[in-house]
Amino acid sequence: MAARKARDEWLAATEAQRTASGWTVERWLRHWLDQHTRIRPTTRLHYTRDVERVLIPHLGQYRLADLDARLLRTVFDRIAQTTNTKGLPQSASAMQHLRTTLRAALNLAVRQGIIEGNPARHITVAGYRKPHAQVWTDDRINAWHASGEHPSVAVWTAEQLGTFLDAVADDPLFAFWWLTALRGLRRGEMCGLRWTEIDLNHGVLYVERNRTTAGYQVIEGDPKTPAGRRPVALDKRTLHVLREHRKRQQEQRTRRETTGKTWIDSGYVFVRKDGSPLHPGYASGRFRLLIKRTGVPPVRLHDLRHGAASLAHEAGADLKTLQDMLGHSSILVTADTYTSVLPLTHRRSADATAHLVLAAAHRTRATIREASLRNRPKLRSATDTSTRKAAAKRRKPQIRKSRPSHRHGK
Template identity: 60%
Template sequence: MRRGGYPSEVAARRARDELLALSREEQAGRSWTVARWLRYWLSTRTRIRPTARMHYTRDVEHFLIPHIGGLILGDLTSRQLNMAFAQIGSTRNRSGQPQTPCTLQHVHTTLRAALSAAVREGLIVDNPARRVELPARARPQAQVWTEARVAEWAATGQRPTIAVWTPGQLASFLDYVRDDRLFALWWLIALRGLRRGEAAGLRWTEVDLHAGQLSVVRQRTTAGYDVHEGPPKSAASRRTVALDQHTVRVLRQHRDRQQQRRRAARAEVGKVCHDSGYVFTGPDGLPLHPGYLTQRLRLLVARAGSPPIRLHDLRHGAATLRAPPART
């Protein structure tokens, strides 16, 4: 470690002696840069989900290190951080738009967690990120696709940030996709509130059609394009979902068609269909990539002529919608 700028040799020796009297943790806080600490902190985060690691790494490498990485960890102040976040807020995202308050909040959450770890390790005594002031983040509320909103969307292309269908719009969509290979998946997400990853990771061993229930014990998520399978999003997400008679009938029909496709594939020379045990699979019998479900829903919504919604918005409407009668 090298430091300069002292008015005399005596002052320099005094500073050296003060540093040597500190603990190793305190010495690290006086000598490590913010960049070094952030990367070390990331390397110790061994029990987080791959998606969380990807977001942390993006925040650290893309936002934090370019703006505060060269500062000394122990000298970091809330004034420096406020200036850094003002600079981050003036940059543009991939769409050429200013960084959103949501992005700034995510970056701040990452920095605050990293500096809190530095406090616990004894490198610093206070977390200056606690006093950073950020723009308020407006939380958009889900809006129903009323006739007026549908007309405005058709005329201008403008749509709500979060939108849900009316029961009639949902029934119309489900009627349109009833012959789709993933009809049962759209049904479960829309009417039983499964998340995309939970539906993609659902296995037949977790479905009890006799008792009319299924258990959510895993999910398939993505980090970039890579798929990772693990436990649900939170402890509360590990749950048992009751299935009404219409949903049981839909799942029975889906299982029967899946078994028919598997038998047909076995009868054809050179065609392979795996018995993976997943409820929703591709033509090869293997589980689906979660990103495919998002793309597939977008395509089907456009073909059905329904007002657009995201896959997660389809789930959001489940709490207020009642299941329409199943068609046979």
């Protein structure tokens, strides 16, 4: 009887369901990783960590045919109660990354006809919100001083960036911080930049490669996206910074060769003391150290890219210009992620909107004008005014004698 029931269920099942019964989740996840031969090394590293450390231990014993929305929600709730490798609770961001990994793996099973639909699409991660850059306003700075908490993605105002750049003007990597903050290059693009890709005469830089890490191993290859291979315009101040940087690098090479030390002629713009290319991890670590020394509100190195987009937008650049500068394949990515416009631009937009509306709403405009007049400070009386003028005449004027300028030998 039981055998007949099992046979009937087998015959009634679709071909996809019968095939899914032959795959465990563990076997499928490893098969999926093996099929991904063209993904970036960093992406593979993140996928592998999710698969080996979390997904296989919690889901590996199930069959693909067993997976449904209820089961996956139950398992993900259980994973959310665990801790990560640092002993901390699983963050909403980490849980979202797990969902992305599992969904990508099961999408391949759908495309190959092994399962009919992807149950991972029904998983929702509580508390997850895609981070957007927040500007370091005075109130946020005060809250940071009081509690130590700060936005996960933050950008400096132009004044704060100026304070940082002034403080690190003598740092060997000053040109690195300047170029990242003003032109928005990625860390890997900066570390992979060579002198042959900078035209100082015509003011243009060409992004041709990306030097990044998978773990601590350095991986150098094409830019992150096809649109990442791009020209980047350079202003005259940036050209001056780069010329000074090249001059110091040449002087450093001469000093080492004069003293018998090795110099590696790598051709990179940003190098170590011996001329070898800079490790991307060192750039991030050096930036964090300088942040602590200068006392400015904390941002990540990648946040300088957000800030560059915001500052350029405030200076008048439209979204298409920002897209080209940042190397995005879609203008939607630029609009959604990188233009956390600074408060000044918001205020300009708000003022322009109010002006447009009030130009047509005559009665409302008159009401606002009357309220403004009522709230204006009262003028002094004529007696007070004459008394103030008489006192001013009795005071001797203080004239400051100008001193001759000694700057630049004058």
